[in-house]
Amino acid sequence: MKCTRCREPAEVKVRAHNSAFCRECYVLFFERRVLRAIEHEKMFRKEERILVAISGGKDSLALWDVLSCQGYTTVGFHLALGIGGYSSRSLDVTRRFAESRGLELRVHALADEGLAVPDMMKATRRPACAACGTAKRHYFDAAALEFSCDVIATGHNLDDEAARLLGNVLHWQTDHLARQRPVMQPRHEKFVRKVKPLFLTSEYETASYAFLRGLQYVVEECPNAAGATQLTYKAMLDQLESTSPGTKLSFVREFVARGAAAFERPEGEGPGGTCSGCGMPSFGTLCSFCSLRAEVDRKLRSGAATRGDGASR
Amino acid sequence: MKVRLTPQGRELDVDGVKIVGDLLRRFSVVPGTVLVIRGDRLLTEDTALREDDDIELRSVVSGG
Numbered sequence: 372m373k374c375t376r377c378r379e380p381a382e383v384k385v386r387a388h389n390s391a392f393c394r395e396c397y398v399l400f401f402e403r404r405v406l407r408a409i410e411h412e413k414m415f416r417k418e419e420r421i422l423v424a425i426s427g428g429k430d431s432l433a434l435w436d437v438l439s440c441q442g443y444t445t446v447g448f449h450l451a452l453g454i455g456g457y458s459s460r461s462l463d464v465t466r467r468f469a470e471s472r473g474l475e476l477r478v479h480a481l482a483d484e485g486l487a488v489p490d491m492m493k494a495t496r497r498p499a500c501a502a503c504g505t506a507k508r509h510y511f512d513a514a515a516l517e518f519s520c521d522v523i524a525t526g527h528n529l530d531d532e533a534a535r536l537l538g539n540v541l542h543w544q545t546d547h548l549a550r551q552r553p554v555m556q557p558r559h560e561k562f563v564r565k566v567k568p569l570f571l572t573s574e575y576e577t578a579s580y581a582f583l584r585g586l587q588y589v590v591e592e593c594p595n596a597a598g599a600t601q602l603t604y605k606a607m608l609d610q611l612e613s614t615s616p617g618t619k620l621s622f623v624r625e626f627v628a629r630g631a632a633a634f635e636r637p638e639g640e641g642p643g644g645t646c647s648g649c650g651m652p653s654f655g656t657l658c659s660f661c662s663l664r665a666e667v668d669r670k671l672r673s674g675a676a677t678r679g680d681g682a683s684r
Numbered sequence: 685m686k687v688r689l690t691p692q693g694r695e696l697d698v699d700g701v702k703i704v705g706d707l708l709r710r711f712s713v714v715p716g717t718v719l720v721i722r723g724d725r726l727l728t729e730d731t732a733l734r735e736d737d738d739i740e741l742r743s744v745v746s747g748g
Contacts, residue, residue: 429744
């Protein structure tokens with residue numbers, strides 16, 4: 372197979388675009404796709420400061436690599452989830468990536484507050500992904516504020532968005548469909564815009580880019596993801612894609628371009644209050660993260676009391 | 685040839701496959717869900733394979 376651009380031997384075939392590329396041409400193709408998405412959706416401008424949420428996986432590191440190479444001002448933010456060896460390795464590759472390129476990286480460890488994801492799971496009996504998502508939303512917002520960033524960029528890719536869209540359509544989650552956007556505008560002055568520059572690039576494309584650029588990333592999956600419904604949707608979409616290349620791309624791209632408007636509704640008021648726990652905007656006395664934290668604290672205290680841990684102190 | 689599946693960590697000996705596409709079919713892998721790696725190169729489905737090859741099939745699927 373030859374490169375569509377230069378006729379050298381190809382390393383990557385992009386079936387959705389009926390093209391194949393050699394290493395150099397593929398990196399160029401990928402960068403252009405990401406930059407086009409950023410410009411077309413008006414995600415951010417060169418002079419803005421971007422908080423890039425870095426998990427240590429292929430998508431977030433590929434995103435950080437493209438943005439930093441293209442001269443954007445970035446701050447990497449890694450939330451250490453406390454999920455055993457998986458989290459240790461994720462932090463390790465993230466640190467090495469930032470150090471090798473001299474990039475600014477901020478790290479916050481949930482375990483430092485007694486809120487490692489396994490502990491939150493045990494204390495609240497909530498699904499791990501629900502507690503993890505609540506913590507990520509809170510710390511990404513707080514980090515953007517603390518480090519004076521104008522926008523938060525995450526590594527959600529085409530497969531993530533297609534799987535989410537399929538789930539939302541199958542269950543007609545109209546509230547969620549109204550919020551499924553590559554750009555989400557803030558609803559409070561303390562919040563910033565959230566963007567997904569990889570929303571039109573597939574997992575295969577980001578993994579190929581990461582490999583060809585020599586990025587070391589965590590290949591293993593989060594142990595809590597096993598059996599997740601989203602993975603079932605992804606597998607079904609991969610089957611469709613194999614018989615009809617470009618299905619995922621048109622599903623997501625055309626939803627954003629033509630379908631999403633049908634679910635739009637007037638944006639409600641943003642949070643009107645301030646969380647008494649963390650000072651971030653909140654609809655109630657406590658924001659959802661501080662409510663979760665309070666629930667964990669209560670359970671741990673009652674558990675300690677049941678065991679009599681405090682009696683001898 | 686030796687075939688390593690990551691991140692599962694399994695390693696298998698495979699005989700009788702001539703090209704990458706055959707290898708993917710042997711493992712019932714949907715194209716586009718794995719990187720096919722030989723050394724420092726990615727391989728496309730039509731790439732010829734040798735008996736002494738050391739191949740990594742690396743999953744690209746993430747998330748939950």
